[in-house]
Amino acid sequence: MGMTLAEKILAAHAGQDTVKPGELISAKVDAVLANDVTAPVAIQEFKKIGVEKVFDKDRVILVPDHFTPNKDIKSAEQSKVVREFAREQELTQYFEVGRMGIEHVLLPEQGLALPGDVIIGADSHTCTYGALGAFATGVGSTDLAAAMALGETWFKVPESMKFVYKGQLNKWVGGKDLILHTIGDIGVDGALYRAMEFTGETIRNLSLEGRLTMSNMAIEAGGKCGLIEADEKTLAYVAKRAKRPFTAHQSDADAKYLEIKEYDVSKIEPQVAFPHLPENTRGVSEAGHVTIDQVVIGSCTNGRIEDLRQAAEILQGKTVHPYVRVIIFPGSQEVYLQAIKEGLMDIFVNAQAAVSTPTCGPCLGGHMGILAAGERAVATTNRNFVGRMGHPESEVYLAGPAVAAASAIAGRIVSPEEVL
């Protein structure tokens, strides 16, 4: 019996020839990750374990990105705990403000997440690296602390679900729309405890950015990870970035999947997820008349250069609606600089959008764009839970950068065609 991509990676890291779904294994990790919210708890637990040093100072990655640049005294104290630990442990992969990015934009850029890796992160969107063919999943701070000490962690080998995308994408439809449509189809627990594997000609034609967006939201369907086999595009992307050797794996032709879903993407229009769950998706043409107060473009879901290019294409020569505030968050310093070089920043500022330094900021209602009671936002982020971006009576509508930018101009949720 053949193995799926997820099973092959786990077997290789458990030192076994094969693994089966349901089996409990101990696997070596290639990298562990935490941020300014989750690292302080992990550090506190790590210190109880009774080891002096982390398992590998090059593989413990700390990125203060949630409440940074520090929004208040409490968050400054949290970041200080992370910074001091990084110095004391001589961690080589600590990313300070001004040198950082939103963790899940940053790690692929830095060549710290590679095909065939096992990565755990104390952040649920660690599943993003599945787009590079890595088994990457979110854990809590205590699991992270244990892995910082041991260099390994335990997993229950998940069952795999295959998602096959066929056909040509419509104009303005991208990775975000595909994943929102998929979550709308299977629900927020449709892949609970399972490995999702995205495949098919549409995925092979999709950019790396679009793939990272899809894998990022696997957790929004309850998935343990969202994998895409590394192909020539992946290898071209990582070749110039990888700082260590890696082994890409492929699913066997006779691998066993619990379920296989097929989508004809030519029937999918740009998607919007209505409050308060990512599964409440509909096509933008069915959005109705929803006026908005704020638009957020960026995040670990859609803060990459392709996302900013798409927003700029729509905002160029236009101004945002007088009643709307637009905030744009490049995902990393690299994306920020690239956007400047390409003239995207001129377009944004001329369109009357605010541009921020990379931060998770408003995505989790942290800072930099909190909503008041009754306010509505269109966001390219990943969650629209109650109170996610501020007041419990505010509302978040999830969409891709094209719909977000178009809605910013119109002052209500619209398709890009309506403003061009």
Add this chain to the structure above:
Amino acid sequence: MKMQGQAWRFGKDVDTDLIIPARYLNTSDPNELAKHCMEDADPQFVNKVKPGDIIVAEKNFGCGSSREHAPIAIKAAGVACVIAKSFARIFYRNSINIGLPIFESPEAAAAIAEGDTLEVDARAGIIKNLTKGEEYQAAPFPEFMQTLIAKGGLVNYVKEKVKNNA
């Protein structure tokens, strides 16, 4: 270990932002987090809940973020355990790791009403509804989880492992 308390009911897909909104995550002090437990689902919850009470919810409890602050906030608010039809994966792992007892029981989740008095036998996974005179069985924990629970959480387990390897 037996727990007895009153049931507080919540719906399906209770996410970690409802359990502890991210706006309070600029600290990891359990007592601070406890003050805001379930705030966006029921702002009065922390004033009403008594030590030893039990949260009962429908499917996919704890979905969303990996924040361990969620089970920490529930535990520090004095809640003895959580019973749900099903749990999101990371929340499940986190709860076991920090020693918050959780029980998966579709039967109990369907039958228990808000305010019912419950008695839970953690070891046997038996949930007694003293108000209704009913009894429900929770799904047994996998063997490895039982080891973690018996050792009082993941840190104790790893501590021992490190000591034995030394």
